[in-house]
Amino acid sequence: MRLTRISALIGTAAVALLTAACGSSTTPTPGPAASPTTTTLPPVSAPTAAGTFGTRPPVVTVPTGPPPTVLQASDLITGTGAVAKKGSTVTVQYVLVSYATDAVIQSSWDSSSFSFKLGEGQVIPGWDKGVVGMKVGGRRELIIPPALGYGSMAQQGIPPNSTLVFIVDVLKVA
Numbered sequence: 001m002r003l004t005r006i007s008a009l010i011g012t013a014a015v016a017l018l019t020a021a022c023g024s025s026t027t028p029t030p031g032p033a034a035s036p037t038t039t040t041l042p043p044v045s046a047p048t049a050a051g052t053f054g055t056r057p058p059v060v061t062v063p064t065g066p067p068p069t070v071l072q073a074s075d076l077i078t079g080t081g082a083v084a085k086k087g088s089t090v091t092v093q094y095v096l097v098s099y100a101t102d103a104v105i106q107s108s109w110d111s112s113s114f115s116f117k118l119g120e121g122q123v124i125p126g127w128d129k130g131v132v133g134m135k136v137g138g139r140r141e142l143i144i145p146p147a148l149g150y151g152s153m154a155q156q157g158i159p160p161n162s163t164l165v166f167i168v169d170v171l172k173v174a
Contacts, residue, residue, distance in 0.1 A: 041130065044074040044141050048167060053077050053139055057109035058167045060097040063143070067099045067163035072143040073130045081136025082173040086119030090131060091172035099143065099163035106156070113171055124149050126164070134170045142166045 046063040058076075084090045091113050096106040108114045116122040118131055126144030134140055144164040146152070152160045 041071050041073040042068070044072045044143055047074040047076060048141050050076040050139065053137060053169055054093070054171070057093075057095050057107055058139070060095055060102075060104070060141075060165055060167055062097060062099055062102045062165055067145065068143055069145050071126050071129055071145065071148050074141045075134075075138060076141055076167070077137070077139035077169075079135030079138025079170055081170075084118055084131050084134045084170060084173050086132065088118045089115055089172075089174045090118050090134075090170060091115040091174075092131070093169040093171060095167045096158075097165040098158075099165050100159075105158055105164075115172075124164075127166075127168075130166075131168060131170070134168070136170050136173050139167060139169045142168060 044063065045065070045068075046061065048058060048061045051058040082088075092115075093108050093113050094106075095104060095109065097104050116127075119128050121128065124144065126142060126148035129148065130140065130142040130144065142165070144166065146161045146163060149162060149164045150158055150160075154160050158164070
């Protein structure tokens with residue numbers, strides 16, 4: 001009888017440890033406070049290599065597997081300048097790659113930088129949400145699902161319902 005009780009206690013303890021290790025607790029664990037350039041969006045599963053800010057277009061690595069259904073963002077280079085906030089005019093360089101084909105669709109590096117007013121609907125919703133909090137000198141990878149991109153509309157070489165992968169460098173915030 002005593003051995004049975006000990007076995008039961010060990011088994012209960014093992015189940016409790018496994019449950020805790022698997023993260024099935026419903027109580028959130030406090031984490032570090034987010035810095036101004038840390039995004040609260042889910043991170044990109046396999047972010048592109050950081051590269052060098054501002055010298056040439058980055059080479060984008062599209063993650064494998066099915067495209068995400070939510071906006072994902074990862075800072076590849078953390079900037080040190082002014083912070084992009086809603087209402088700021090942000091000047092960027094960017095590369096756009098198709099998640100489905102790994103092909104570059106657009107690149108401001110081929111023409112000139114691009115400026116827009118953040119949070120005013122001048123760009124796709126994935127940018128209005130994904131660029132917030134970036135600092136000048138920063139580089140961020142955004143993976144934007146169709147619902148936050150162009151949706152079912154085709155747009156300048158972008159097929160309908162495309163998941164978009166952007167690398168964005170913030171050059172200026174005013």
